[in-house]
Amino acid sequence: MGKLALVFPGQGSQTVGMGAELSAAFAAAASLYRRAAGVVGWDVADLSFRGPEERLSQTEFAQVALYVNSAAVAAVLAERGVSGDAVLGHSLGEYSALAAAGVISFEEGLELVSRRGSAMAAAAARRPGSMAAVLGLADEEVERICAESGAVWPVNYNCPGQLVISGEAGAVQQAMDKAREAGARKVVKLPVSGAFHTPLMQSAAEEMEQRLAGVKFSAATPGFFSSISCRNEPADGMAGLLAGQIVSPVRWRQAVEALVAGGFDRFLEVGNGKVLCGLIRRIDKGVTAVNASGPKSLDKAMEILSEGNLKNE
Helix, strand or coil: CCEEEEEECCCCCCCCCCCHHHHHHCHHHHHHHHHHHHHHCCCHHHHHHHCCHHHHCCHHHHHHHHHHHHHHHHHHHHHCCCCCCEEEECCCHHHHHHHHCCCCCHHHHHHHHHHHHHHHHHHHHHCCCEEEEEECCCHHHHHHHHHCCCCEEEEEEEECCEEEEEECHHHHHHHHHHHHHCCCCEEEECCCCCCCCCHHHHHHHHHHHHHHCCCCCCCCCCEEECCCCCCECCHHHHHHHHHHHHHCCECHHHHHHHHHHCCEEEEEEECCCCHHHHHHHHHCCCCEEEEECCHHHHHHHHHHHHHCCCCCC
């Protein structure tokens, strides 16, 4: 049996109701939701469990809610002795991964995520932008289109044939049109107001750089593999990595491929939804990718992973 990676979702995986069943079933999860309210000053549980969806989808709330949800699932997994051989997160999910690996405490990670979400929302208000998913073109073709379209960049290398672009609204629209002309199977504008992972987020990166400079990072256990740098990252480089990720592309496909090449054949998505599971299966059909979010999916994931079955749910 190969190695297990715990993977943590990013913004976009939030849904109203997430964490409700988990919190009702496990004291460890309920405790984190109570502690979260004391850190951020608003009821994370109420917004996560009951919505409204419009508020939950706003950057400054979505990032906090997803971080707490992943932490709650990770706490239940830890009670069951699951730690994995590495942790990997998608954008915001890097903070969840760091907390799960003991690099930062739950509270400090939550305060950082709250600051990050607010900083990114403010940057988006100052320099509005948009994002779109391009499906069915080679990465190189999308990169060429972006280079020809102005202030738009490839930012999320999600899986073969799926690359998210981000930038100024007009440039994104021009790139979307060119992608369709080039034969893209589908081009979808994403429901966001900011040009995440681009230079338009520079003010947020600078704000986080100042905040992160005062953080004491511990060694990761298990190891932390970055989806920005696509390598294992030590504690002493974490501040620069986390500040830089706001204006850097997420290389999810490349990170997963590197882990598979290093002997990882099982991936457990820790948190709401199955977005990362879907991407991982498209990257490599030979690995197991399962999710743990509520009590039922958690039990099923434990069953599959303990048996070492190379199948997906």
